[in-house]
Amino acid sequence: MSDQKTYKFETLALHGGQFNCQDTDPVSLSRAVPVYRTSSYLFKNAQHAADLFALKETGNIYTRIMNPTQDILEKRMALLEKGVAALAVSSGTSAVFYSIINICSTGDEIISAINLYGGTYTMFNSILPQFGISVKFVTPDNPENFRHALTEKTKAIYIETIGNPVLDFTDIKAVADIAHNAGIPLIVDSTFTTPALLRPIAYGGDIVIHSMTKWLGGHGTAIGGIVIDSGNFKWANNKKFLLFNEPDDSYHGIRWAHDLGDLNTAAFIIRMRLVALRNLGACISPDNAWMFLQGIETLPLRMERHCENAMNVARYLSSHPKVSWVRYPGLESDPAYPVASNYLKKGFGGMVVFGLKEGKKAGEAFINRVKLISHLANVGDAKSLALHPASTSHSQIPEEEQLKAGLKPELVRLSIGLEHIDDIIADLKQALD
Ligand SMILES: Cc1ncc(COP(=O)(O)O)c(C=O)c1O
Known part of the structure; x- marks a missing residue:
């Protein structure tokens, strides 16, 4: 693995984890990554089985x-994010859930940015409280909001890089400093940026999450999530994190931050695999893992085009007489630009949102009229997508909470794909006209 770290991003996207196909499949010498469609693996003997467990x-x-x-x-993914280990699971949603319950027990709190993907908001607002874990939501535009919400019980801070769907951008480094001063980790959902545009670990992110369903897979063909451990957060002897420091009766009395030898730095991921994933079971299928590997091979190239097309769409919509406002973090006039431009040196992502002067009804009419752009609930496909x-x-979130998170009723969300820009603009034009 150490040699692999010297390769550039594009090379790692193609070869990371499988540089030597002799190692991965010495029998067939298959160049492409094989799909290991098996539920279980032979033990060499009883001792081998016991030692593995x-x-x-x-x-x-x-x-x-x-x-x-x-x-x-x-x-x-660990190589691309510059982390020490990663765990792939069945969806971005389970990646978020497992990350939280890997740290928190009943009575604990997390602080989260309020501008979240709707499903994550509902999980934090309705599901985690069922387990006695409470979540304080803050507006992330001022990092100090996170500091003010800290209590003795806070176990983590949670943010999205570019928030879904409002496209605000959180100052990751400033929030990471606040988390670390409080002795807690920063968890960053980087789905909308992908490692091709941003690597949150460089700015103090301790745990990075992706819904691979989006740009990593890139073709709208599979659901999956992944969590990457930076290896930087020191769980050992931090009294806030008993789950990592006290013997775990469910696993031979192991103390996850102490007893893993060379793997101690990856304690977060190892515990998540052997406690959350093993016992709750949201595993990724080998076929979907393969789909994501296939997608990641072209991620850097695709992200370049997503960003270029999205910037062109944002500029086009900004100049259209029927459009009242446009949000794209790459527009110099955008409120997110001053912070986002410090982080996003390779492009500002593939998402553009806007509102029409005639409001919500006109937005719905627009969505009904697009022809090339698909009306569906996903983002990050190679094809352009639209949603209200x-x-x-976000409809499960009460309207006043939506507004607090900056989600206006008329907002139309576009995920800009890889079609020729002339065709995308022509479709927008005919739908607006
Ligand atoms: C930012 C973000 N995080 C997490 C998720 C959940 O991912 P999945 O749909 O793979 O469960 C989504 C889904 O839209 C998302 O946009």
Whole structure:
């Protein structure tokens, strides 16, 4: 793995985790990553089986916990994010949930930016409280809001890089400093930026999450999530994190931050794999792991075009007489630009949102009229997509909460794809006209 770290991003996107196909499949010497469609793996003998379960030896046991195709995906993503380890799971949603319950127990709190993907907001606002974990929401435009919300019980701060759907951008470094001064980790959902545009670990992010369903997969063909551990957060001897410091009765009395030897730095991911994933079971299928590997191979190229097309769409909409406002973090006039431009040196992502002068009804009419652009609930596809979040993906959030998060009722969300820009603009034009 150490040699692989010297390669550039584009090279790692193609080869990360599988530089030597002799190692991954010495029998067939397959160049492409094989799909290991198996539920379980032979033990060499009883001792081998016992050693694997006791973590005395690493190796495959059962595909709910690990799989060789998934392993290559995890190694590739750890390299691309410059983390020490990664864990792929069945969806971005389970990646978020497992990250939180890997740290928090009943009575604990997290502080989260309020401008979240609707499903994450609902999980934080309605589901986590069922487990006795409470979430304080703050507006992330001023990092000090996170500091003011800290209490003795706070176990983590949670943000999205570019928030879904309002496209605000949070000052990651400033929030990371606040988290670290309080002795807690910063968890960053970087779905909208991908490692091709931003690597949150460089700015103090401790745990990075992606819904791979979006740009990493890139073709709208599979659901999956991944969590990357920076290896930087010191869980050992931090009294806030008993789950990492006290013997775990559910796993041979192991103390996750102490007893893993060389792997202690990856304690977060190892605990998540062997406690949350093993016992709650939201594993990724080998086929979907393969789909994501395939997508990641072209991620850097695709992101360049997503960003270029989105910038052109943002400029076009800004000049259209029927459009009342446009948000794109790459527009110099955008409120997110001053912070986003310090972080996003390779482009500002593929999302553009806007409102029409004639309001919500006109937005709905626009969505009904687009022809090339697909009306559906996803982002990050190679094809351009449109949605009205207030009545769909974010509709479970009460309207006043939507407004607090900056989600206006008329907001139309566009995920700009890889079609020729002339065709995208022509479709927008005919729908607006
Ligand atoms: C920013 C963000 N995080 C997480 C998720 C959840 O991912 P998934 O749909 O893969 O469960 C989404 C889904 O839209 C998202 O936009």
